[in-house]
Amino acid sequence: MPELPEVETTRKGIEPYCLGQVIRDAVVRKRQLRLPITRGIQDKLKGQCIQKVSRRGKYLLLHLERGALLIHLGMSGSLRITTPAVAPAKHDHFDLVLANRKVLRYHDPRRFGLVLYTLGDPLEHRLLCHLGCEPLTADFSADHLYRASRSRKLAVKNFIMDSKVVVGVGNIYASEALFAAGIHPARPAGDISKARYATLVKVIRKILRQAIRCGGTTLRDFVNEDGKPGYFAQRLAVYHRQSQACTKCGTLICKQVIGQRASFYCPRCQS
DNA sequence: ATGCGGACCTGTTAGC
DNA sequence: TGCTAACAGGTCCGCA
Numbered sequence: 001m002p003e004l005p006e007v008e009t010t011r012k013g014i015e016p017y018c019l020g021q022v023i024r025d026a027v028v029r030k031r032q033l034r035l036p037i038t039r040g041i042q043d044k045l046k047g048q049c050i051q052k053v054s055r056r057g058k059y060l061l062l063h064l065e066r067g068a069l070l071i072h073l074g075m076s077g078s079l080r081i082t083t084p085a086v087a088p089a090k091h092d093h094f095d096l097v098l099a100n101r102k103v104l105r106y107h108d109p110r111r112f113g114l115v116l117y118t119l120g121d122p123l124e125h126r127l128l129c130h131l132g133c134e135p136l137t138a139d140f141s142a143d144h145l146y147r148a149s150r151s152r153k154l155a156v157k158n159f160i161m162d163s164k165v166v167v168g169v170g171n172i173y174a175s176e177a178l179f180a181a182g183i184h185p186a187r188p189a190g191d192i193s194k195a196r197y198a199t200l201v202k203v204i205r206k207i208l209r210q211a212i213r214c215g216g217t218t219l220r221d222f223v224n225e226d227g228k229p230g231y232f233a234q235r236l237a238v239y240h241r242q243s244q245a246c247t248k249c250g251t252l253i254c255k256q257v258i259g260q261r262a263s264f265y266c267p268r269c270q271s
Numbered sequence: 272a273t274g275c276g277g278a279c280c281t282g283t284t285a286g287c
Numbered sequence: 288t289g290c291t292a293a294c295a296g297g298t299c300c301g302c303a
Contacts, residue, residue: 003296034279034298058297075297076281091281110280112297127299154274163298170296239296260276262294 002073004135004168005211007058010079014104015053017081018062021098022049030093034074034114037094041117045069045096057131057167059114061122068122069096074112080105132165135204140166142198149189149197158259159189160200169204172239173211175264177204179238184270185263186256238264 002010026042045064052063060079062069071079082103088095094106094115106115118125132148133139148165149156157174159165169177178185180203183196192200237247242255246266254267 006296032280072297074280075295108280109282110295110297112279112281114298152273158274161297172296259274 002058002075002077003170003173003211004058004208005215007060007073007168008055008212009215010073011053011055011060014079014081017100017102018050018053018098018104020049020051021100021102022047023064023096024099025095025097027095027097028093029088029095030091030111033093033108033111034072035116037115038117041115044117050098056123056128057134057163058170059128063122067117067119070114070116070118070122070125070127071106072114074108074110074114076110077106077108077113080107131163131167133167135166135168135208140201140205142194142201145197145201146192146194149192152190153188155186155258156183156189156192157185157261157263160204161259161261166204168208171261171263172236173204173207175239176207176237179265179270180207182270185265186258187271238266240264 023045026045028037028041031037031039044067048064048066050062050064052061054061054063058072060071060073062071073079082105083101084097084103086103088105089107091109091111092105092107093111096104098104106113114127116125116127122128133144145160145165149159152159157178160169160177161171161174175185177200181196181200183192183200238253241253242264243252245251246253246269249266249268251266251268253264256263256265
């Protein structure tokens with residue numbers, strides 16, 4: 001479930017409960033995530049104050065006095081704020097107990113996510129240091145996509161989902177953005193003009209911003225008692241709409257696997 | 272350097 | 288209804 005908008009929504013949601021709080025305890029119930037939670041993480045975290053809650057791509061960063069805690073939600077992860085009185089549910093793998101008697105609880109059935117303590121600048125960590133630009137900042141531009149794509153033959157959909165190019169564009173929003181830009185998802189990235197990349201940049205920004213607003217709405221209680229992941233209420237134009245009419249021209253939406261991921265497009269509007 | 276396939280996991284749903 | 292297979296919103300690694 002977590003695309004960039006949901007990660008950002010989560011960041012905003014947990015920030016007021018975490019900022020300035022001292023970590024009283026950490027509880028590991030299941031070590032084995034995408035990478036194992038390192039032994040002794042409790043001792044490293046205990047007593048440290050959370051100084052900042054930020055995001056890089058789909059990674060959440062809790063900046064501490066010494067180092068940082070990196071959290072990734074993978075395919076199925078979620079975070080919520082609860083209390084020590086609430087018993088952990090199945091797949092609640094990790095807790096941070098805070099001085100305000102709140103618990104930041106990490107839940108992830110598929111365990112593709114990550115909880116990682118790192119010393120030093122977290123942005124220098126090997127998992128973060130090669131990430132491409134943020135889609136909502138100024139360095140994400142037509143120039144950037146154009147230059148990075150020259151002579152590249154992979155499908156443009158895979159290109160914009162490559163985190164070394166730009167972070168945060170997941171499978172849903174890749175399909176949606178390419179539809180909005182009128183670009184066929186299987187078109188080789190290196191064939192696309194700068195003008196079309198300019199359109200693509202614009203629509204990626206617009207769609208992600210909309211989704212953040214939408215996530216903020218549908219996930220209003222995400223960090224509180226309810227904690228239901230809740231899907232974005234946004235109307236998706238093509239995603240999961242195969243064999244249904246295109247909202248622009250009425251042609252039936254196609255589904256095609258591109259780069260091992262399901263992709264959806266209108267064969268008439270996208271070329 | 273680039274691009275592809277496989278790997279990591281569990282839960283849900285589609286199909287027989 | 289029950290079993291099995293395919294699939295799910297992510298990302299990294301290794302190999303050709």
